[in-house]
Amino acid sequence: MNKNIIVLCGGFSDEKEISIKSSQAISAALTENGFIVELVNPADFNSYAHLLNYLNDRKPHLVFNGLHGAEGEDGRIQSMLSLEHIPFTGSGHTGSAIAMDKFASTLIAQSLQIPCPKxxxxxxxxxxxxxxxxxxxxxxxxxxxxxxxxxxxxxxxxxxxxxxxxxxxxxxxxxxxxxxFIPGRELTVSILGETIMPIVEIKPLEGFYDFNNKYTKGKTNYICPAELTEDESKIVKEYAGAVFKACSCSIYGRVDFRYDGNRFYFLEINTLPGMTELSLTPMSAKAINISFNELINQIVELSLAQFKSQIAQK
Ligand SMILES: Nc1ncnc2c1ncn2[C@@H]1O[C@H](COP(=O)(O)OP(=O)(O)O)[C@@H](O)[C@H]1O
Ligand SMILES: [Mg+2]
Known part of the structure; x- marks a missing residue:
């Protein structure tokens, strides 16, 4: 029998429109991978209690978290799902909450001797x-x-x-x-399980990587793998892996940096990075021959394995 997955999408955050785009791409990949998929928007329910009742009734094999920003990414939905023993994709509540707090994650990065902006x-x-x-x-x-x-x-x-x-x-x-303000280049490093994937350089044609340059096609060039020496790549990848782990993040995510030509400065961790076919984590995966469908499949497998190991530890 095909397994069912509920994709959480939309929600209430400033990033709900982007979440809907990501979730549609995720759903298409899951369907092609043989799952029965249902898109569920928390904003369609009167309360989170109603959403939880619905999820408990449906008993999905897995909840794929396609939300971006606010309650979907900051640990609150993760807490709700884990208290109910509903398996979900991505980082747990602690990692999600730490990563959402840029100041807190920066303090952790500093404690690992990773340069951060003053x-x-x-x-x-x-x-x-x-x-x-x-x-x-x-x-x-x-x-x-x-x-x-x-x-x-x-x-x-x-x-x-x-x-x-x-x-x-x-x-x-x-x-x-x-x-x-850290002048210079902008780099982002995606992580999948234990793999630190190829670095993407972000080059807006004008200004900085603001909302407009992020989401309007053609306003930013992306170079993957970024043109860096082997030593440079090694350093920034090590920083990304170390801060991701120290912040209790897991399964997948993306770590943003600025590079002034001398040092790599940590900016933030995204625990639910964009997942449209044109987004940066899928782009990075493609550079090591992991197709979008395969990326989604690995997130499913890694998340189910994490859920099983947490149950076993109880
Ligand atoms: N300290 C900084 N120095 C230079 N540019 C920055 C700095 N902080 C943020 N930016 C710019 O703003 C963008 C968004 O900042 P970021 O901290 O990644 O937050 P978010 O992506 O969650 O909005 C970055 O991609 C970068 O272009
Ligand atoms: Mg960012």
Missing amino acids: QILLKNNELLSNDDIDFLQIPFIVKPNSNGSSVGITIVNDKYQMPQAINNAFKYDNNVLCQQ
């Missing part, structure tokens, strides 16, 4: 002082601490822009992270 975390509508600005130096980056898809991010080029940039970021999150 940074200040602001809470409760605080602004930066002049001393803070002297510490970060202009230009600096202002971003919501736990959002994704480059929403609410500003590069501050003049200190008079600072209040507006910070107030804008506070619209998306109660915590705002201000970071030294």
